[in-house]
Amino acid sequence: MSAYDELMAFQRDTSAMGQIAGRLGWDQETMMPRGAASQRGAEMAAMEAVLHARRSDPRVGDWLDKAEATDDVSAAQLREIRRSYERTLKVPADLARKIAQVTSEAQGKWAAARADEDVDAFLPVLEEVVALKREEGAALAAGGDIYDAMLEDYEPGTTGTQIGDTFDAMRPRLVALRAAVLDQPEPQGLSGTYDAAAQMALSEKLAVAFGYDLNRGRLDKAVHPFSSGSGSDVRITTRTSATDPFNCIYSTIHETGHACYELGVDPAFALTPLGSGVSMGVHESQSRIYENQLGRSRAFTGWLFTQMQDTFGDLGVADADAFYAAVNRVQNGYIRTEADEIQYNLHIMLRFDLERALMSGDLAVDDLEAAWNDRFAADFGYAVDKPSNGCLQDVHWSVGLFGYFPTYSLGNVYAGCLYGALRGAVPDLDTNLGQGDTSGATGWLRENLQRHGGLYAPRDVIERASGVTPGPEPLLAYLEAKFSEIYGL
Known part of the structure; x- marks a missing residue:
């Protein structure tokens, strides 16, 4: 297999695991028992650790160095993989795992606080989420604007x-x-x-x-x-x-x-x-x-x-x-x-x-x-x-x-x-x-x-x-x- 083929095979497995993580999130919102929130947070954190490790795997960098685009589609695939790889390398694995765990748990706390009309019950975990996301944003921005770095996840190329x-x-x-x-x-x-x-x-x-x-x-x-x-x-x-x-x-x-x-x-x-x-x-x-x-x-x-x-x-x-x-x-x-x-x-x-x-x-x-x-x-x-x-x-x-x-x-x-x-x-x-x-x-x-x-x-x-x-x-x-x-x- 060429470097491009090896990279795409690896990427498809990573994407499949990402879909599994997404299904955990769907289940949490629709069918998961309320008492499972803490365990689901641990599960999401574990999945994020695996995904982060794959997205930052040194082999991805090696494949990107060697892979050659043969048409517009392969060029776009390499562009997007490179963008994701470079962003992933900027975020420490422990931070990515912590964000996954805290946000999973925060989701349940938000739902409970919303039902109880209790802002004070939600603010402590929101403060933790904000601190973690600002840390992530600072890592991604590398001296630039934190919010612009976050926008890249949702609307690439926009400030x-x-x-x-x-x-x-x-x-x-x-x-x-x-x-x-x-x-x-x-x-x-x-x-x-x-x-x-x-x-x-x-x-x-x-x-x-x-x-x-x-x-x-x-x-x-x-x-x-x-x-x-x-x-x-x-x-x-x-x-x-x-x-x-x-x-x-x-x-x-x-x-x-x-x-x-x-x-x-x-x-x-x-x-x-x-x-x-x-x-x-x-x-x-x-x-x-x-x-x-x-x-x-x-x-x-x-x-x-x-x-x-x-x-x-x-x-x-x-x-x-x-x-x-x-x-x-x-x-x-x-x-x-x-x-x-x-x-x-x-x-x-x-x-x-x-x-x-x-x-x-x-x-x-x-x-x-x-x-x-x-x-x-x-x-x-x-x-x-x-x-x-x-x-x-x-x-x-x-x-x-x-x-x-x-x-x-x-x-x-x-x-x-x-x-x-x-x-x-x-x-x-x-x-x-x-x-x-x-x-x-x-x-x-x-x-x-x-x-x-x-x-x-x-x-x-x-x-x-x-x-x-x-x-x-x-x-x-x-x-x-x-x-x-x-x-x-």
Whole structure:
């Protein structure tokens, strides 16, 4: 075997072990007994130790020195393996193992603190997570910006300053649109209660309608919806609310977007660095375009209205137009995952600024709740009423995902670019969506973006698919047009 072949064989085994570790995380969120949390932390730490040893194995460096690229695919494989290898070498093995153990245990402590509305119960372990992640970030940055080093795990090639500039360009128009919309009469929402089992059955139907393959996946419930896995085993979760079925429906569609990206990657890339989504921003472009531009469109909600009537009976709204307005209703609220398309990005900007401050040391963990509440009141105009609606609502910081949050809004920006190209390429899009047929849209996304996996850099794959340089203008124009029509602005 050539050096390249030996390297790729080694890499596939490492990737397979990474998938096993991911399955442990899926189980922890869905089925693991609560009393197993401490043992699961030890299991995750052991897996991380094995993975770190393989990722930093000196043979990888030797193979990289000798391997030769023969085409664009092999060049991309070597590029990604080299990037991962060089980053892994910077992080001590003991630190990587400690982070895996602490974040596994912190996840359970966060869930308990959230249920009990007890911030003080969570802060000690969060402080430990922050300290460990800052240590890791400092090792990766090698004298550079810690937060930029962390962003490399989620959006390679992007800096905190670049993201901040993008958000600064978006904020004034989002704030102005939000104010104009909230100045209008609020559309009527749904009424009544909605059976959890019926919500799950409808969600499974919707996932399939958006192209999810249940032969290679499954739908379960979790405290915080997520997608897990790649290749031929990609699982999604959702959650139910007796009074808000949209929470379940749109969480499911969102996670289906993530899952279909992973399932849509060229099978030849399976268990290699190119076998998954290239970045979390590009990943979010898929989940957000599935959820919003497609799932919340007037055409699709017309079909969804009949499906929900068949499932639940009277919804408390008069017709499909009123249902469309209810789906896209803009109202005050605390929860990021339940936010409308306008306010969602403002939730992300809050988190982005706070986590940058945590990583730089400008914000102490003990001051996080007060900082969150002050910023929320300033941005949204009302006070946080309880911790689960404030700094305890998201799982991300408990598991050490610093640098992840801004990719949600980057995903929205990317989705705005893709949607313009998609509409031009699929002229009968609205007709199809009105019949519950998403195949034209999802097929276009699979062919033009998803199948490439990690072959191209994040911004490159968006530009190749959309034909435009990624920027916020298409998203902002889409939002202004959509909500001006709904609210008669």
